[in-house]
Amino acid sequence: MTSDSTDSAVSGVEIQLEGVTKRYPGSAEPAVKDVTMTIPAGQIVVLVGPSGCGKTTTMRMINRLIEPTSGRITIGGEDALELDDVRLRRKIGYAIQQAGLFPHFTVAQNIAVVPGLLGWDKKRIAERVDELMDLVGLDASQFRDRYPRQLSGGQQQRVGVARALAADPPVLLMDEPFGAVDPITRGNLQDELLRLQADLGKTIVFVTHDFDEAVKLGDRIAVLGEASTIQQYDTPEAILANPANDMVAGFVGAGASLKQLTLLRVRDVDYPDLALTADVGESPSELRARLARAGDTYALLVDRRRRPQRWVHVRNLSAATSLANIGRPVGDTVSTQSTLQDALEAILAEGGRAVVTGTRGEYVGMIDIETVTGVLAQLREEHESAGDAGDAGDGVDGDGTDAADGDGHGGDAGRAGVARGDAARDGAGRADGGVDGDAGAAADSGAGTS
Amino acid sequence: MTLFDYIADRWDRLALQSWLHVSEVVQSTLLAAVLGVLIGVAVYRSPVGSAVATGLASTILTIPSFALLGLLIPVFGLGPTPAVVALVLYALLPITRNTIVGLAGVDPAVTDAAKGIGMGRLAVLTRVELRLAWPAILAGMRVATQMLMGIAVIAAYAKGPGLGGEVFSGLTRAGSANATNQALAGTLGVVVLALLLEGVYFFIARFTVSRGIRG
Numbered sequence: 089m090t091s092d093s094t095d096s097a098v099s100g101v102e103i104q105l106e107g108v109t110k111r112y113p114g115s116a117e118p119a120v121k122d123v124t125m126t127i128p129a130g131q132i133v134v135l136v137g138p139s140g141c142g143k144t145t146t147m148r149m150i151n152r153l154i155e156p157t158s159g160r161i162t163i164g165g166e167d168a169l170e171l172d173d174v175r176l177r178r179k180i181g182y183a184i185q186q187a188g189l190f191p192h193f194t195v196a197q198n199i200a201v202v203p204g205l206l207g208w209d210k211k212r213i214a215e216r217v218d219e220l221m222d223l224v225g226l227d228a229s230q231f232r233d234r235y236p237r238q239l240s241g242g243q244q245q246r247v248g249v250a251r252a253l254a255a256d257p258p259v260l261l262m263d264e265p266f267g268a269v270d271p272i273t274r275g276n277l278q279d280e281l282l283r284l285q286a287d288l289g290k291t292i293v294f295v296t297h298d299f300d301e302a303v304k305l306g307d308r309i310a311v312l313g314e315a316s317t318i319q320q321y322d323t324p325e326a327i328l329a330n331p332a333n334d335m336v337a338g339f340v341g342a343g344a345s346l347k348q349l350t351l352l353r354v355r356d357v358d359y360p361d362l363a364l365t366a367d368v369g370e371s372p373s374e375l376r377a378r379l380a381r382a383g384d385t386y387a388l389l390v391d392r393r394r395r396p397q398r399w400v401h402v403r404n405l406s407a408a409t410s411l412a413n414i415g416r417p418v419g420d421t422v423s424t425q426s427t428l429q430d431a432l433e434a435i436l437a438e439g440g441r442a443v444v445t446g447t448r449g450e451y452v453g454m455i456d457i458e459t460v461t462g463v464l465a466q467l468r469e470e471h472e473s474a475g476d477a478g479d480a481g482d483g484v485d486g487d488g489t490d491a492a493d494g495d496g497h498g499g500d501a502g503r504a505g506v507a508r509g510d511a512a513r514d515g516a517g518r519a520d521g522g523v524d525g526d527a528g529a530a531a532d533s534g535a536g537t538s
Numbered sequence: 539m540t541l542f543d544y545i546a547d548r549w550d551r552l553a554l555q556s557w558l559h560v561s562e563v564v565q566s567t568l569l570a571a572v573l574g575v576l577i578g579v580a581v582y583r584s585p586v587g588s589a590v591a592t593g594l595a596s597t598i599l600t601i602p603s604f605a606l607l608g609l610l611i612p613v614f615g616l617g618p619t620p621a622v623v624a625l626v627l628y629a630l631l632p633i634t635r636n637t638i639v640g641l642a643g644v645d646p647a648v649t650d651a652a653k654g655i656g657m658g659r660l661a662v663l664t665r666v667e668l669r670l671a672w673p674a675i676l677a678g679m680r681v682a683t684q685m686l687m688g689i690a691v692i693a694a695y696a697k698g699p700g701l702g703g704e705v706f707s708g709l710t711r712a713g714s715a716n717a718t719n720q721a722l723a724g725t726l727g728v729v730v731l732a733l734l735l736e737g738v739y740f741f742i743a744r745f746t747v748s749r750g751i752r753g
């Protein structure tokens with residue numbers, strides 16, 4: 089996640105808060121007390137914390153909708169408190185929970201407000217509106233002239249985001265922008281924000297009280313306590329692996345380990361090529377011999393494209409005349425793109441281990457519960473010892489792919505030497521079927537095609 | 539002479555009086571709208587201010603029209619001035635009250651967003667708040683206009699212009715030739731004009747209220 093946004097062009101600028109305090113008139117305790125933090129350029133920083141802890145107040149001081157009582161705020165090195173507040177806000181995108189669209193303006197007019205305030209000419213504004221609607225996934229010809237009340241909540245939020253981005257501001261402030269939509273739409277909007285951000289590289293301050301949302305979106309998360317005091321400010325990986333105190337731990341909530349698993353993908357870990365595979369065309373007796381040689385009791389039947397089909401036990405083989413209809417269907421499989429959380433789900437459903445498939449659904453290995461627990465243990469260790477955990481991913485990003493591509497099992501040894509890569513494996517798979525289970529021949533023809 | 543013969547016979551005069559009547563009412567409404575909106579804008583953020591403004595405007599409305607005219611004639615003399623002043627004062631309540639209600643009813647998230655994306659105070663007021671409060675303000679003006687159509691008849695007592703003169707002289711000459719016709723023609727004229735203005739308001743709403751907020 090971190091690497092996604094650093095890959096792209098960064099158009100955002102750094103924001104610094106130094107000793108920022110806000111005391112509302114008439115209240116004894118400050119709503120925000122002496123907050124100092126740096127929000128790095130081009131990153132999504134999520135402010136999370138319990139209701140009333142001062143997240144919104146902190147965020148709104150950045151665009152001076154609320155004037156700080158004391159402290160300093162710089163945006164891209166400029167002192168925000170020195171600038172004209174209205175002009176400042178035109179350079180900071182702003183999106184809020186209820187979207188706050190102007191009900192009397194059409195979608196296009198809503199998006200056009202800031203460019204209009206900045207004095208862009210009509211043609212440029214019209215082009216920009218279409219571009220932005222496209223960017224947030226709304227068909228311009230269909231939605232341009234609609235009024236907000238003619239949109240669903242999710243569509244309104246998209247327009248809200250488009251309006252915030254209209255003048256291409258380097259900084260975006262978002263206060264629970266996806267708070268009022270159903271979980272599925274929220275998930276989609278989150279995915280889209282990440283996709284946008286990968287291209288745009290804005291500096292985004294995102295407020296939520298949903299920790300899962302913070303984990304999903306944040307390059308960094310600031311967990312705030314009473315009066316916005318920073319409890320922990322770190323990457324999601326680090327916070328999940330090693331919460332700084334009880335308050336953070338409480339906020340992370342039950343299932344921190346499960347949440348960590350959402351940050352990792354199967355391709356990031358070692359998944360051994362444990363299963364003995366057999367083409368459905370192979371003869372049962374041949375397979376039984378191979379199982380015996382390998383000391384295995386189960387084999388995974390794959391089709392011509394090496395897609396997993398069924399599990400067969402050695403015991404089913406003695407009576408069978410063909411592999412075509414025996415065995416138990418493979419249930420849940422996980423792809424190398426799946427998160428470890430999905431993988432765990434599949435592992436549990438499958439009774440201890442699950443089949444991993446590659447990009448085209450072909451068998452590439454097996455993942456089991458020890459793999460998952462091992463990764464978690466490793467993460468925890470790293471974050472405990474290092475303290476800094478900016479690159480948690482690297483630690484487990486071993487040579488999982490190599491392992492999958494590499495050596496198989498005794499019966500199939502010929503193929504391991506053929507070549508690496510999908511094309512070679514595919515070739516081997518096809519040949520396997522054609523020559524009726526002769527492993528040596530399969531290897532040869534595999535080599536021939538690669 | 540039947541009523542219709544009477545109307546046909548005095549058409550020119552009645553048309554002129556009708557025109558003066560409408561013009562007096564419309565001008566008073568517009569003046570009251572300007573004042574009412576200004577007052578509304580000045581007070582809507584403060585609950586106390588809103589209560590005071592609405593309270594004062596209601597008090598004016600409770601003064602009987604004859605009494606108010608009686609108070610105004612010594613100040614402004616006879617003629618259109620006291621009539622217009624009275625009409626404006628009566629129109630203030632519905633317009634001020636609806637302006638306050640309309641402005642206070644604007645979704646705070648919308649004004650917050652307007653400020654947040656960089657609209658200045660005046661732009662927020664004129665491009666967002668007043669535009670959103672406009673249907674309510676217009677409804678207030680409509681009520682005011684209907685009310686003034688009737689009150690303007692009574693304002694003729696102060697020698698104001700309009701159909702009131704017909705009604706009054708018809709009533710004072712009761713029993714003599716065409717007295718009833720005169721009073722009836724004046725009254726009928728007021729009713730017809732009120733309906734016409736109602737239609738005008740319908741079209742004003744149609745063309746000035748954004749489709750996005752039309753009911």
Ligand SMILES: Nc1ncnc2c1ncn2[C@@H]1O[C@H](COP(=O)(O)OP(=O)(O)OP(=O)(O)O)[C@@H](O)[C@H]1O
Pocket residue numbers: 112113115119137138139140141142143144145146297
């Ligand atoms: N305009 C105001 N006047 C006085 N107190 C305020 C004002 N706005 C907020 N507060 C107080 O400041 C504190 C922080 O409020 P803030 O809105 O920043 O919280 P938050 O973290 O955004 O909460 P939530 O998650 O519920 O949105 C709260 O105790 C709130 O009551």
Ligand SMILES: [Mg+2]
Pocket residue numbers: 143144145263
């Ligand atoms: Mg808040």
